Amino acid sequence: MLSRGRHSVLANEPVGPYRLLRVExxxxxxxxxxxxxxxxxxxxxxxxxxxxxxxxxxxLDFLFEPVGRGTRALAALEAGDELAILGPLGxxxxxxxxxxxxxxGGIGMAPLPYLSEKLGGPPAVLGFRTAHHAEAAAxxxxxxxxxxxxxxxxxxxxxxxxxxxxxxxxxxxVGALFPGAQLAWEAPMACGYGAxxxxxxxxxxxxKRLCVEGPVLEAAACS
Ligand SMILES: Cc1cc2nc3c(=O)[nH]c(=O)nc-3n(C[C@H](O)[C@H](O)[C@H](O)COP(=O)(O)OP(=O)(O)OC[C@H]3O[C@@H](n4cnc5c(N)ncnc54)[C@H](O)[C@@H]3O)c2cc1C
Ligand code: FES
Numbered sequence: 001m002l003s004r005g006r007h008s009v010l011a012n013e014p015v016g017p018y019r020l021l022r023v024e025x026x027x028x029x030x031x032x033x034x035x036x037x038x039x040x041x042x043x044x045x046x047x048x049x050x051x052x053x054x055x056x057x058x059x060l061d062f063l064f065e066p067v068g069r070g071t072r073a074l075a076a077l078e079a080g081d082e083l084a085i086l087g088p089l090g091x092x093x094x095x096x097x098x099x100x101x102x103x104x105g106g107i108g109m110a111p112l113p114y115l116s117e118k119l120g121g122p123p124a125v126l127g128f129r130t131a132h133h134a135e136a137a138a139x140x141x142x143x144x145x146x147x148x149x150x151x152x153x154x155x156x157x158x159x160x161x162x163x164x165x166x167x168x169x170x171x172x173x174v175g176a177l178f179p180g181a182q183l184a185w186e187a188p189m190a191c192g193y194g195a196x197x198x199x200x201x202x203x204x205x206x207x208k209r210l211c212v213e214g215p216v217l218e219a220a221a222c223s
Contacts, residue, residue, distance in 0.1 A: 002086070002087065003085075006083070007025070007026055012077050015139065016135030018064060019063070021063075024058065024059065033092050034215065036192070037049070037062070041077060042081070049089075052088065054117075062110070086193075089192050090210070091214060091217075100119050103124070103156065104124070104125075105126070105127045106127070106128060106167060107136075110165070112124060113140050121142070125146070125155045127145070127148070127153075153173045153177065162178040168186075183216065184214070184215045185216075197209060204222055
């Protein structure tokens with residue numbers, strides 16, 4: 001069920017160049033892997049969408065990359081600070097798959113640890129820009145890792161139900177190889193619940209609001 005409220009920060013830890021923001025769960029539900037939450041740090045910063053990375057008892061954990069104003073405000077949070085959270089939002093991954101293979105690119109690995117937990121630890125392949133970024137693979141033990149110039153798409157075995165999250169070019173390449181893949185897309189979001197059309201993208205000749213129809217879409221629906 002959707003909830004909106006203020007939550008205490010338990011910790012905000014570095015993971016390579018990323019940060020793992022651990023937040024007290026309160027009455028919020030973690031939702032389905034691939035769903036997201038709007039996180040609003042104090043100050044004049046609009047909320048930013050973040051996938052749930054892990055859901056240990058009593059916590060909601062988010063992995064993020066400080067890249068701009070919103071994520072830098074999240075990076076500045078310390079244990080004991082509060083932030084506003086709205087979620088879970090959007091459509092997550094379908095879990096009724098026979099031979100799952102998780103595929104993540106860079107910070108796109110964020111939803112995969114929670115997804116892996118729900119699917120019983122399927123094989124996973126992750127791609128990163130540098131060895132420093134690849135330190136985040138520790139959140140998904142046993143995953144196979146490609147560091148550039150190696151590419152994640154070079155490591156994908158056939159015959160799997162692919163569930164992927166990462167940069168657009170990676171998702172397009174994965175979708176071309178696996179038309180049945182489930183792909184989690186990103187777009188800038190203002191409201192997160194269908195009201196502003198700020199996240200509308202033209203993926204298959206028709207516009208979709210990624211916060212409502214997505215962020216997870218079947219690859220065949222995006223070509
Ligand atoms: C459904 C959904 C789930 C998401 N989950 C996560 C998540 O779990 N972890 C996470 O870190 N991010 C996630 N994002 C992306 C995250 O919301 C953006 O990184 C964030 O909105 C950027 O906000 P900002 O204010 O820091 O940067 P902005 O000020 O908006 O942008 C600053 C600069 O960074 C660039 N930029 C923006 N986003 C990214 C990015 N993702 N990577 C690299 N450069 C970027 C911009 O092009 C711009 O040049 C998700 C997005 C969506 C739509
Ligand atoms: S973010 Fe407002 S409609 Fe999707």
